[in-house]
Amino acid sequence: MTGVNPNPAVFLVMANGQIKTAEFPDCDELYCRFMFVHGQDWVVTSGLEEGISQFTHKSHDERQLFVWNFPLNVTYKSTNPYGWPQLVISCYGPDAFGREIVRGYGSVHIPITPGKHELDIPMYVPVSTSRFQKFTSWFMGRRPEFVDPKVVSQGEGRDVTRVRSQGHVKVCLNIVTRDMKKLGYDVTPSDVTSVPVGVNAGI
Amino acid sequence: MAEVHIIGQLVGASEFPEHSLFCKWGIHAGGAWKLIAGLKEGQTQVDNPENEEFAYWSHPIDVHYAAKGLQGWPRIHVQVWHQDSLGRSELYGYGFVHVPTSPGTHKIECVTWRPIGTMQEELTQFFVGGCPQLKNADLIYSGADRYKLRTTAMGKVHLKLNLIFRNFDKYGVEC
Numbered sequence: 001m002t003g004v005n006p007n008p009a010v011f012l013v014m015a016n017g018q019i020k021t022a023e024f025p026d027c028d029e030l031y032c033r034f035m036f037v038h039g040q041d042w043v044v045t046s047g048l049e050e051g052i053s054q055f056t057h058k059s060h061d062e063r064q065l066f067v068w069n070f071p072l073n074v075t076y077k078s079t080n081p082y083g084w085p086q087l088v089i090s091c092y093g094p095d096a097f098g099r100e101i102v103r104g105y106g107s108v109h110i111p112i113t114p115g116k117h118e119l120d121i122p123m124y125v126p127v128s129t130s131r132f133q134k135f136t137s138w139f140m141g142r143r144p145e146f147v148d149p150k151v152v153s154q155g156e157g158r159d160v161t162r163v164r165s166q167g168h169v170k171v172c173l174n175i176v177t178r179d180m181k182k183l184g185y186d187v188t189p190s191d192v193t194s195v196p197v198g199v200n201a202g203i
Numbered sequence: 204m205a206e207v208h209i210i211g212q213l214v215g216a217s218e219f220p221e222h223s224l225f226c227k228w229g230i231h232a233g234g235a236w237k238l239i240a241g242l243k244e245g246q247t248q249v250d251n252p253e254n255e256e257f258a259y260w261s262h263p264i265d266v267h268y269a270a271k272g273l274q275g276w277p278r279i280h281v282q283v284w285h286q287d288s289l290g291r292s293e294l295y296g297y298g299f300v301h302v303p304t305s306p307g308t309h310k311i312e313c314v315t316w317r318p319i320g321t322m323q324e325e326l327t328q329f330f331v332g333g334c335p336q337l338k339n340a341d342l343i344y345s346g347a348d349r350y351k352l353r354t355t356a357m358g359k360v361h362l363k364l365n366l367i368f369r370n371f372d373k374y375g376v377e378c
Binding site for chain 1: 208210211212214215225239240241242245246247248249250251252253254255257258259261262263264265267286305306307308365367368369370371372373377378
């Protein structure tokens with residue numbers, strides 16, 4: 001780490017953790033693909049922005065669990081919290097005929113407060129618009145999917161999609177930030193018992 | 204100037220009578236607040252859950268406001284709609300909640316209500332669907348003429364919001 005900077009221009013956010021487990025009642029085998037999506041003011045300084053996990057089978061006990069234990073590690077620098085990074089996960093697996101189809105998309109913002117966070121990400125798939133399309137997609141193995149998984153991290157264009165939510169992915173992330181306080185950003189409530197001295201009057 | 208970042212998600216909805224729900228949401232703030240970046244309104248996808256009672260939208264919210272005063276603190280208002288298999292939409296509920304006033308991560312439950320009409324209207328609604336709607340959407344988050352409404356309770360909308368404040372302590376604001 002470099003020395004103390006009295007006038008920082010950027011703040012850093014480091015996220016490390018893992019994609020722990022998933023629960024999908026209707027699937028038997030899955031692998032997942034993750035990517036970190038961020039705004040224009042954010043730059044990745046180290047770590048991997050995307051990756052693919054191993055292929056895992058559902059456990060045959062009463063837990064019915066998929067375990068990936070897949071490491072996540074990324075460090076960002078930014079000038080502006082707008083465009084805070086999101087983790088986008090997409091899960092794929094074989095259907096009854098062995099063809100690979102998408103089983104779920106999900107996204108979550110990485111936490112803003114330093115510390116350890118357990119996140120539960122609900123997953124959903126787009127659905128066909130008509131019954132006939134549903135049948136042909138089941139028959140041909142070409143289910144509806146998003147052209148770019150990043151769409152689930154954006155707000156625009158979602159009002160015309162119909163989805164079916166099925167399953168959850170559990171992720172654990174540890175967050176460390178640097179210089180956010182020096183730039184004036186507060187991510188935790190202030191201590192109201194102590195009065196700060198030398199305060200500007202009025203806004 | 205003080206700045207507020209609202210970063211989070213409209214997670215989903217629970218306890219509504221039917222599935223296949225979507226939500227139109229918006230953020231309303233007073234005159235002292237200026238929107239610098241982000242979308243302050245939107246519409247989520249339609250979700251029909253496979254295994255659960257909870258409908259998940261996971262709709263991202265990322266808004267950056269600059270504040271010259273505390274009055275008119277932003278409020279998020281939601282309208283939950285139900286889309287049936289034929290593609291028709293009917294209103295299921297209105298609700299609003301203030302954006303929390305302390306930085307950090309907040310899990311918020313927004314309760315919703317819908318207007319009810321006369322006995323005949325309720326009877327037609329039972330068979331045909333649809334429900335009375337507000338002519339002026341401002342009534343969702345203002346108390347001004349509420350006494351004229353008769354309403355009934357509907358389900359809950361869940362939000363998870365992270366708030367980052369900037370320069371509030373410079374102005375002596377404790378939050």
